[in-house]
Amino acid sequence: MLKVKDELPVYDICTFRDSDHAHNEIVAECFADYLKKHPNLHRAHGHTFYHLVLFTKGSGFHTIDFERFKVEVGQIYFMVPGQVHGWQFEGEMDGFVVNFSEELFHSFLRDERYLGRFNFWRGITGENILTLTATELKEAGEMLSALVTETSAVKPFSKDKVRLLLLSLFILVARSENYPTEANESVKPNLQLLYKFRDLVNEKFKSLKLPKDYAEQLHVSANHLNAVCTELLGKSAGEVIRERILLEAKRKLVNLDESISTIAYSLGFSDNSYFTKFFKKYTGMTPEEFKKSVNDY
Structure with a gap:
C-alpha cells in the first residue's frame, strides 16, 4: 500500500x-x-x-x-x-x-x-x-x-x-575493516553513555528539550554529558537534542498533510510562532519554505 x-x-x-x-x-x-x-x-x-x-x-x-x-x-x-x-x-x-x-x-x-x-x-x-x-x-x-x-x-x-x-x-x-574501531578501555564508558543519551533523545525529544533533563535520567551531571558529546561528536548535548527535533520536523513537514501549528504542537512547541522562529534559525528557511522545497530534494 x-x-x-x-x-x-x-x-x-x-x-x-x-x-x-x-x-x-x-x-x-x-x-x-x-x-x-x-x-x-x-x-x-x-x-x-x-x-x-x-x-x-x-x-x-x-x-x-x-x-x-x-x-x-x-x-x-x-x-x-x-x-x-x-x-x-x-x-x-x-x-x-x-x-x-x-x-x-x-x-x-x-x-x-x-x-x-x-x-x-x-x-x-x-x-x-x-x-x-x-x-x-x-x-x-x-x-x-x-x-x-x-x-x-x-x-x-x-x-x-x-x-x-x-x-x-x-x-x-x-566486523568490517572499514567499520569504526572499538574505543579503547578509557573511552568505552563515555561511548556507552553517548549511546544511551542518543537512544533517550530519540525516545523523548518531543517532551524533553534540555540537556539537564537527560542528564538527570542518565544519573550524570549536565556538564559531564555535555563534555562527552563534545569529545566524541564535536557538538554539545544541546545540539544533539536540537538536531533530532529539526530532523523530525523535516520528516513531518514532507510526510504529513498537517498544518504547521499541528506539527509544532506534536513536537512539543506550545506556540506556532516559536516553532517557526526555531526552525528558521537553524535551517535558514521557514517551515512553509522547506515544505515547498521538497520537490527539489
Whole structure:
C-alpha cells in the first residue's frame, strides 16, 4: 500500500511484494530487477520498514534524511522506519536490496532491541553507510544472493534461514575493516553513555528539550554529558537534542498533510510562532519554505 501525504510518498512493505511472494515480512531482490519494477523510487520517499542496499555496480548519489552521499561499488547503507531518502543514479545499477518488517525478528530474538546493538541500525545518518573491502563485498554478495534464493519459496525452516542470513550479514558489516574501531578501555564508558543519551533523545525529544533533563535520567551531571558529546561528536548535548527535533520536523513537514501549528504542537512547541522562529534559525528557511522545497530534494 502507498500512502501519499502532501508531496512525499511513504511505502509499506506490501508495496514491494509480488502477489505470489512467499514471505510476508521480507523482500530480497537483485537491485537492477527492483529498480525496473519500481522506476519512481528515485524521488524522495519514506518507509515503514527496515531497508538496506548493497551496490555492486553503478554510480551517482543517494540522499538519506536530507544528507547527500556518493554511490560507490561495495557501499552498503541501512535505513530504519521513518527515515526519508531518494536516488540520483548514473548508468546501469546493480547490487542487492532487502526490505523487512519490524516483526521479522520479534519471535526469534529475546531482546526486541537487538538490532540497536549494530550502530548502523540506530537511524543516525552518516553512521549507517559503509564501504566494504573487496573480500567483504564478495562474502556479503554471497549471503545476499542466498537470501534472494531463500525468499523466493517457502521451505522447512525457511524463515529461520532468512533471519540467520541477515544476522550473519549484520555481523560481517559490524566486523568490517572499514567499520569504526572499538574505543579503547578509557573511552568505552563515555561511548556507552553517548549511546544511551542518543537512544533517550530519540525516545523523548518531543517532551524533553534540555540537556539537564537527560542528564538527570542518565544519573550524570549536565556538564559531564555535555563534555562527552563534545569529545566524541564535536557538538554539545544541546545540539544533539536540537538536531533530532529539526530532523523530525523535516520528516513531518514532507510526510504529513498537517498544518504547521499541528506539527509544532506534536513536537512539543506550545506556540506556532516559536516553532517557526526555531526552525528558521537553524535551517535558514521557514517551515512553509522547506515544505515547498521538497520537490527539489
